[in-house]
Each structure stands twice: as structure tokens, then as C-alpha cells.
Amino acid sequence: MGEYDRKRDFTRTPEPPGGKGPAPAGETEPAGGFPRFVVQEHHASHLHWDLRLEMDGTLKSWAVPKGPPLVKGVRRLAMQVEDHPLDYIDFEGIIPEGNYGAGTVSIWDKGHYALAVNKPDKMIEFAALGQKMQGGYVLVHTRENQWLLMKTAGGEGKDGR
Numbered sequence: 001m002g003e004y005d006r007k008r009d010f011t012r013t014p015e016p017p018g019g020k021g022p023a024p025a026g027e028t029e030p031a032g033g034f035p036r037f038v039v040q041e042h043h044a045s046h047l048h049w050d051l052r053l054e055m056d057g058t059l060k061s062w063a064v065p066k067g068p069p070l071v072k073g074v075r076r077l078a079m080q081v082e083d084h085p086l087d088y089i090d091f092e093g094i095i096p097e098g099n100y101g102a103g104t105v106s107i108w109d110k111g112h113y114a115l116a117v118n119k120p121d122k123m124i125e126f127a128a129l130g131q132k133m134q135g136g137y138v139l140v141h142t143r144e145n146q147w148l149l150m151k152t153a154g155g156e157g158k159d160g161r
């Protein structure tokens, strides 16, 4: 959690501290079988949606400026950001002015996902089992911190984005 903790002053933000980092291997299996995901709508200096996947004892995280696609074939830019602690999966609140990511955070969608393919730093394919995100998705690493998030299959989303 080095980068996560370095960016934040936990006396000034309501966000959860990162603590000691990911749990050791073997202690990271999600209790219910499927790992969890969350999408947080973040009204920071620029509105974006943060997609976080529970993986390897941490939350792998991407900022998606236009939000996750809900229609098959639609691709959205997703900028990978620092891993967030598992406790962040329930975070909602106001990050005060002057702090990293200042603005309002609310949960836009949450649920579980089924991992289909994981090629580290290259591609992650999964089926989302959320309220808004449902069905097949793929994250493809393009360059530096840039990935593409594409909806590949499954139920069309409720708001048609």
C-alpha cells in the first residue's frame, strides 16, 4: 500500500488507511467464492468512475473517465491507478478540499465477478455480476497506465450507456 498511503494524510481524509499491504498468499481467497468489485462515482476535479477488482488481496484500480460501458462492443479508456486496500470497497464520503482526490465518492455499482483470463499487466477478462455491470468485460493494457475497458457480452445495462 506504499503509493496509496503516500498520497494521503489519514488525519485529513475519511478514506481507510492502507495498512500493511496485501495479505500473504493463501489468505487472499474471497470468503464467498467469487471475488468482489466496486465502481465508485468520484466527483473530483474531473468526474470519473473508479473500477476496483478484488485480486491478490488488494483492489486493482482503474479510473474510467466516461464510466464503464454497459453496451456490448463499447470501449472506454481506463487509467490504472495505485492499488487500494480492500476496505476501500465500501467507501463513500467526501474527501475534503486540499486532499488527494478531493470531492464526493459514492458507490455506483458493486457485486462479484468471475475471473475468466488474467494475463498480468496485459489482459483481464471477467464476467461482472453486478446491478449495472452484468456480463462479459475485458481490460486490455495498451501503454503505460492506459487500458481499454470493453463490454464483450451479456445483458445490456439499465441506463444504456
Ligand SMILES: [Mn+2]
Residues within 6 Å of the ligand: 042, 044, 048, 049, 050, 063, 101
Ligand atoms: Mn478516483
